[in-house]
Amino acid sequence: MKLAATATLRERQEELGQFLTAPPVADFMAAMFGPLPRTVRLLDAGAGAGALTSAFVSRCCENRDRVHAIEATLYELDGEILDKLAATMRQCERRCYEAGIRFTFTILADDFIQVMSSRLAGDLFGAPPPGFDAAIANPPYRKISAGSGERRALRSVGVETSNLYTGFIALIQRLLVPGGQLVGITPRSFCNGPYFRPFREDFLNQLELRRLHVFESRKAAFRNDSVLQENIIFHAVKGRRQPREMLVSTSSGEQGDDITEAVVPFAEIVHPLDVEKFIHIPASAGHATAKETMDGLSTSLAALGITVSTGRVVDFRLKEALRKEPGRGTVPLLYPCHFNGGTVHWPKVEARKPNAILDNAETRPWLVPSGTYLLTKRFTSKEERRRLVACLFDPDLVKAKWIGFENHLNYFHANGHGLERHVATGLYAFLNSTVVDQYFRRFSGHTQVNATDLRTLTYPDRDTLQAMGREMATPDLTQDEIDQLVSKHLHARR
Numbered sequence: 366m367k368l369a370a371t372a373t374l375r376e377r378q379e380e381l382g383q384f385l386t387a388p389p390v391a392d393f394m395a396a397m398f399g400p401l402p403r404t405v406r407l408l409d410a411g412a413g414a415g416a417l418t419s420a421f422v423s424r425c426c427e428n429r430d431r432v433h434a435i436e437a438t439l440y441e442l443d444g445e446i447l448d449k450l451a452a453t454m455r456q457c458e459r460r461c462y463e464a465g466i467r468f469t470f471t472i473l474a475d476d477f478i479q480v481m482s483s484r485l486a487g488d489l490f491g492a493p494p495p496g497f498d499a500a501i502a503n504p505p506y507r508k509i510s511a512g513s514g515e516r517r518a519l520r521s522v523g524v525e526t527s528n529l530y531t532g533f534i535a536l537i538q539r540l541l542v543p544g545g546q547l548v549g550i551t552p553r554s555f556c557n558g559p560y561f562r563p564f565r566e567d568f569l570n571q572l573e574l575r576r577l578h579v580f581e582s583r584k585a586a587f588r589n590d591s592v593l594q595e596n597i598i599f600h601a602v603k604g605r606r607q608p609r610e611m612l613v614s615t616s617s618g619e620q621g622d623d624i625t626e627a628v629v630p631f632a633e634i635v636h637p638l639d640v641e642k643f644i645h646i647p648a649s650a651g652h653a654t655a656k657e658t659m660d661g662l663s664t665s666l667a668a669l670g671i672t673v674s675t676g677r678v679v680d681f682r683l684k685e686a687l688r689k690e691p692g693r694g695t696v697p698l699l700y701p702c703h704f705n706g707g708t709v710h711w712p713k714v715e716a717r718k719p720n721a722i723l724d725n726a727e728t729r730p731w732l733v734p735s736g737t738y739l740l741t742k743r744f745t746s747k748e749e750r751r752r753l754v755a756c757l758f759d760p761d762l763v764k765a766k767w768i769g770f771e772n773h774l775n776y777f778h779a780n781g782h783g784l785e786r787h788v789a790t791g792l793y794a795f796l797n798s799t800v801v802d803q804y805f806r807r808f809s810g811h812t813q814v815n816a817t818d819l820r821t822l823t824y825p826d827r828d829t830l831q832a833m834g835r836e837m838a839t840p841d842l843t844q845d846e847i848d849q850l851v852s853k854h855l856h857a858r859r
């Protein structure tokens with residue numbers, strides 16, 4: 366990766382995915398390691414100014430009797446931070462000297478992804494990959510496009526992933542010796558979502574998850590993302606089977622804040638039958654209750670004869686056919702901005718988004734026949750209380766033969782057609798209930814709701830959904846009213 370010479374500090378940091386770890390978080394991470402060998406070969410990939418190695422060294426110096434020598438290898442691409450990194454390593458040297466620990470370090474101003482991919486791939490004349498007993502990491506976080514050099518390099522060692530951070534973790538995992546430990550802080554996004562499935566499989570096949578820690582507060586998210594992105598810290602060990610139970614802890618991320626800990630069966634973290642291998646994190650009492658309720662449900666969406674799909678109209682691809690206002694030859698085009706409480710408010714001419722799309726041979730494949738549909742937002746704003754926001758599309762309120770659902774929403778349908786009305790209103794209540802929102806938060810730490818997420822949920826059976834739906838005179842209920850209605854029907858069926 367090459368940086369433009371004229372880039373501002375902010376641009377440089379974004380390009381490099383550079384967000385440095387605060388010392389209390391680094392100390393917390395260093396304290397997660399289990400017993401270490403006498404000589405520790407330590408890897409710090411994407412080392413920044415060295416906060417993580419420094420915390421690791423401090424921990425070893427405090428537990429004097431165990432570690433005798435630390436051999437640190439640090440990769441850092443940003444030439445402008447290397448002086449600071451070297452200064453931190455000299456401090457580590459001094460601390461270790463005083464504690465009677467031999468400390469050596471090697472700073473490599475190289476691209477970790479490129480260098481390690483080619484060494485792991487065994488490129489001709491290349492040095493074989495090194496082995497490490499411990500790795501501590503806050504890897505850079507940035508999307509990597511399908512044709513990028515990083516993607517090609519990672520692909521050469523069988524790693525298919527769309528973010529730098531998962532690429533880093535996948536390579537680090539490969540460099541650990543059996544029994545080697547990794548403590549990492551990353552976004553929580555790898556825990557769900559279809560794109561991270563190959564990464565989750567690789568990670569869970571090769572590493573034993575020992576502990577997970579989640580920061581619940583938005584303030585603790587030190588990554589400057591446009592979407593809310595919770596961070597997670599994990600401790601994992603190479604080459605061991607998954608434990609029967611593991612430690613899950615949470616804190617708000619504020620300094621000095623209480624940490625809540627729970628020992629949770631591993632089968633509750635990754636459900637044994639889940640092909641997607643979602644990583645659930647029961648972070649609060651509400652999450653536990655939600656799990657209990659959802660465990661009582663066993664109907665899949667497929668068994669209900671319902672499918673959830675992402676809105677088919679990708680607006681920039683059909684630009685010529687979009688219209689600000691409805692007119693001759695157009696049909697309604699719905700965006701999340703048309704959600705209005707529980708129903709659709711259309712047209713919304715004051716909105717910046719188009720309200721209509723031409724109905725012609727080019728656009729028809731992307732339209733759906735009118736009917737009762739349940740819609741959910743794919744992205745909620747940080748300010749929204751709920752992650753799952755469902756809304757009813759009622760064909761009596763928006764009259765048209767065909768409708769366009771835009772790509773920022775998901776829609777529930779029956780084989781491409783509308784749903785039976787009471788099933789749709791029942792689904793509306795269920796998906797808008799607190800219990801489902803809490804359950805969703807067990808496996809998703811960000812504001813994006815994928816169709817796969819909705820597909821993996823279990824649902825009430827058809828009779829229960831219909832009974833819920835019949836009782837909903839109007840979608841305009843308060844959260845309490847929705848929760849009471851859903852709870853009453855879910856308990857009645859037991």
Ligand SMILES: C[S@@+](CC[C@H](N)C(=O)[O-])C[C@H]1O[C@@H](n2cnc3c(N)ncnc32)[C@H](O)[C@@H]1O
Pocket residue numbers: 366381382383384385386387410411412413414415416417440441442443446475476477478479502503504505506
């Ligand atoms: C999220 S920061 C964390 C820095 C440090 N580990 C910490 O916790 O404070 C990630 C670091 O990785 C560096 N980096 C980004 N891409 C890299 C690459 N391909 N190879 C090596 N370092 C890289 C960035 O310059 C940045 O300093």
